[in-house]
Amino acid sequence: MRRLFAIILVCALIAGVGVGCKKAEVKPTEQIVNLGAISCMTGGSATFGTSNKNGATMAVEEFNAAGGAMVGGVKTTINFINEDDAGSPEVGASAAHKLIDNDKVIGIIGAVMSKVSLAVAPIAQAAGVPEISGTSTNATVTLVGDYIFRACFIDPFQGTVMANYVYNTLKLKTAAVLYDNGNDYNKGLAEFFKAGFEKNGGKVVAFEAFTDEDKTVDYKAQLTKIKATNPEFLYLPNYYGSAALILKQAREMGLNVPAGGGDGWDSPDLVKIGGAAVEGGVFSNHFSKDDKSPKVQDFVAKYTTKYGEAPDAFAALAYDAAGLLLDAFKTAGSIKGSDIRDAMKNTTFVGISGAYKFDANRDPIKPAVIIKIVNGQQTYVATVNP
The missing domain is CATH 3.40.50.2300 (Response regulator)
Structure with missing residues (x-):
């Protein structure tokens, strides 16, 4: 009986030690x-x-x-x-x-x-x-x-900035727009530029569209219509690849008016693709490395x-x-x-x-800059505040 009790006691002690010595969870540092x-x-x-x-x-x-x-x-x-x-x-x-x-x-x-x-x-x-x-x-x-x-x-600000720059600074009163109507960015920017330019008193003499700038390579049909309206400025709210290609085709057709766009122009490939055709182009942007x-x-x-x-x-x-x-x-x-x-x-x-300070829609309130292509390089022109 004593032996059985001793065995039970030892087992209990071992169990107790096991519980007491359980490793505490180590919190990672x-x-x-x-x-x-x-x-x-x-x-x-x-x-x-x-x-x-x-x-x-x-x-x-x-x-x-x-x-x-x-x-x-x-x-x-x-x-x-x-x-x-x-x-x-x-x-x-x-x-x-x-x-x-x-x-x-x-x-x-x-x-x-x-x-x-x-x-x-x-x-x-x-x-x-x-x-x-x-x-x-x-x-x-x-x-x-x-x-x-x-x-x-946002685009309402960016489109208006360029409309004001073309009308008030470049003193041009007629403009044509050629944009990708399958892209929310391009379409929105085209519409805001048009609204701002016309509000200033300018006239958008052509408002032409195409679909899918990643696949479109021939813009001559739209450019022919645009050239017939004799615009003083060509607004291209597209990404750099199509903007450069459009300008090359425009220059080949003899449409040599000043041109510009939005921040989608901001790529070294704009000049690589467009060469002399993009020279003198202006576009709105968020930042200039020349600041x-x-x-x-x-x-x-x-x-x-x-x-x-x-x-x-x-x-x-x-x-x-x-x-x-x-x-x-x-x-x-x-x-x-x-x-x-x-x-x-x-x-x-x-x-x-x-x-950075956000408005109620979590959009920042901040200025834009105007960039011009001069001798194949992006050149800071001006800062435009909201």
């Missing part, structure tokens, strides 16, 4: 979370996607190097995941689902094109994941919901060293968009989408393209 981007790395506007990826990558690397953020007492750094949308809304939507559902990103930088952002935004909104596009200027993008932001001005502010020049130097070429506005805005979202993440100290969103709404972030 560091963690990594994912941040996504959606960029048009392939397709007719691939230079935009490259710039978006490069600018965001730089911002993430600097954020991590500076120590990241503290989330619940844990040091948190960022793993950056960039997805290619190929300039397609459908591909962009699939990329958004992948980033949100599989990668569990805390936010999305992009998309670059308005038509893709309009496909991505409802997905991000439904999932409660903040999305901030550096360059989607179509006015309806942020109206999708309160998780959707942008780092750029003499120390902040801009420091960014230009670092970017040029890292990537071997100067940044365009798409790179600067992606850098700002990523920097702004990461600053909000750090301020919130949370991976929860609603916390990051709220910090973004109230941001005091100062970026490369200016200080």
Whole structure:
């Protein structure tokens, strides 16, 4: 009996020691979370996607190097995941689902094109994941919901800026417009330029369209109609590839009037494709590498060293968009989408393209710049405030 009792006692003691010595869960001192981007790395506007990826990558690397953020007492750094949308809304939507559902990103930088952002935004909104596009200027993008932001001005402002510049500064009273009616960006910008130009007292003598600038290569039918109206200015609110091709065909036809467009012209390939045909062209933009502010020049130097070429506005805005979202993440100290969103709404972030303050639609209030192609180079002309 005593022996049985002793055995029972030993077993109890062993069990007690086992319970008492159970290893406590060790809280991690560091963690990594994912941040996504959606960029048009392939397709007719691939230079935009490259710039978006490069600018965001730089911002993430600097954020991590500076120590990241503290989330619940844990040091948190960022793993950056960039997805290619190929300039397609459908591909962009699939990329958004992948980033949100599989990668569990805390936010999305992009998309670059308005038509893709309009496909991505409802997905991000439904999932409660903040999305901030550096360059989607179509006015309806942020109206999708309160998780959707942008780092750029919008097309009503951009189109009006160019309308005012052509009428008041260049003193031209008639204009023709040729645009892609299958793209929300191009169509919106065309309409806002027309409205602004006519409000000033100018006359749009031709308003011609085509569909799908990635596939269209012959614009002679529209240009023939435009030439017959004898315009003083040709407005091309299209991306750089088609704008350059249109101008080459226009010049070959003897349509040698001044021309211009929007921020879709901002690519080194504009001159590579268009050559002398784009010389003297003017366009509205968000940023100029010629800005003499120390902040801009420091960014230009670092970017040029890292990537071997100067940044365009798409790179600067992606850098700002990523920097702004990461600053909000750090301020919130949370991976929860609603916390990051709220910090973004109230941001005091100062970026490369200016200080950020959002209006009720989460659109920033900021100036535009006018750029002119002179001797094959982008040259700063003027800054236009809202």
